[in-house]
Amino acid sequence: MAKREEPNSLVLIDGECNLCNGLVQFIIKRDKAGRFRFAPLQSPVGQRVLREGGMNVSDFDTFVLVESGRLYTRSAAALRIVRKLDGGWPLLYGLTVIPSALRDAVYRIVAKNRYRLFGRKDACLLPTPEVRNRFLEEER
Template identity: 45%
Template sequence: MEKEKKIILFDGVCNLCNNSVQFIIKRDKKDIFRFAPLQSEIGEKLVAERRIDTTRIDSIILIEPEVAYYTKSEAALRISKSLSGLWPVMSVFLGLPSGLRDCIYDWVAKNRYQWFGKREECMIPSPELKDKFLAFSTKSDK
């Protein structure tokens, strides 16, 4: 694993999460991020190493290797800081109390399958994008 790359763990069967990954890839002009579904072997390994309870956090985790990891709204806003365009402006919301930010984040996360739908299996990246993903298979592929 490339230690200088930040890792985004996402819900691989969530349409909103998959669309968010595509959104990030298009705006990751400095090639900062690598991705893995939470349901993948590497996703589960990274979560276990950090003792993250995925029954409480199951939508997005940002890992800065050898630095820290971030969840929920903090992960999303820290990701926005590294994107091209005006998206870094979103990081001003880091100044709001995390309880308020996470309340809104949790509401969207709780309803994401109902609003945006759910896939039967994790997205398989195109050949052009496969280097951005740390894992291609889920447990159900075994």
Template identity: 45%
Template structure:
């Protein structure tokens, strides 16, 4: 379906936008593409996975036809980054309900702690090829 894994992120969340920029900086092998959860691709693809687009507070990773959420998505993303970041994937041995409990605390407070924009972040012209609308 898609050539590369796609990271779906909250386009108005400052933490999420900073995370996308972090992934871009550490994705030296150009492995990921990105799209905002508020975008057209998300509206087209995510309902096929029974995702309620009005209830999202998580990063999503679509990889080889499988959708990963919350800590599982974050750890799978880290696994493909350059540097020491793949070591974080070792946390996958912790049960998902424990990992996601911590993830949910951050997700529920992300706007309060990092802020929110009025509109989605727009990538520079040099990065547009990494993004779906």
């Protein structure tokens, strides 16, 4: 029996955040199967997804993972992503045994200080030609 292909997951990031852009590069490097696609939270695609998911369209303090129509944020999104990466990264999914309130408290501290710690871009990330097809730029 052939392995069933799962639909692509969408990762929405703050396109002006260096930490978030580094996260995208980290995921791309460890996602040889190309399961993840990306869009800035500030983009038309990101704004539409946030609106449809009932989320605040002006809050960029979290990244969002969309899988099978369901939205995940903060540590839940991060752990669901590492679960699908190549190498030993899926082992980190075991951190789900830590209560989400504690995981998300740490996440919020980093998110609140991300520009101070990692810097900020004046514009959203421009993908290289090799990975451009993994970025959603326009409404579909």
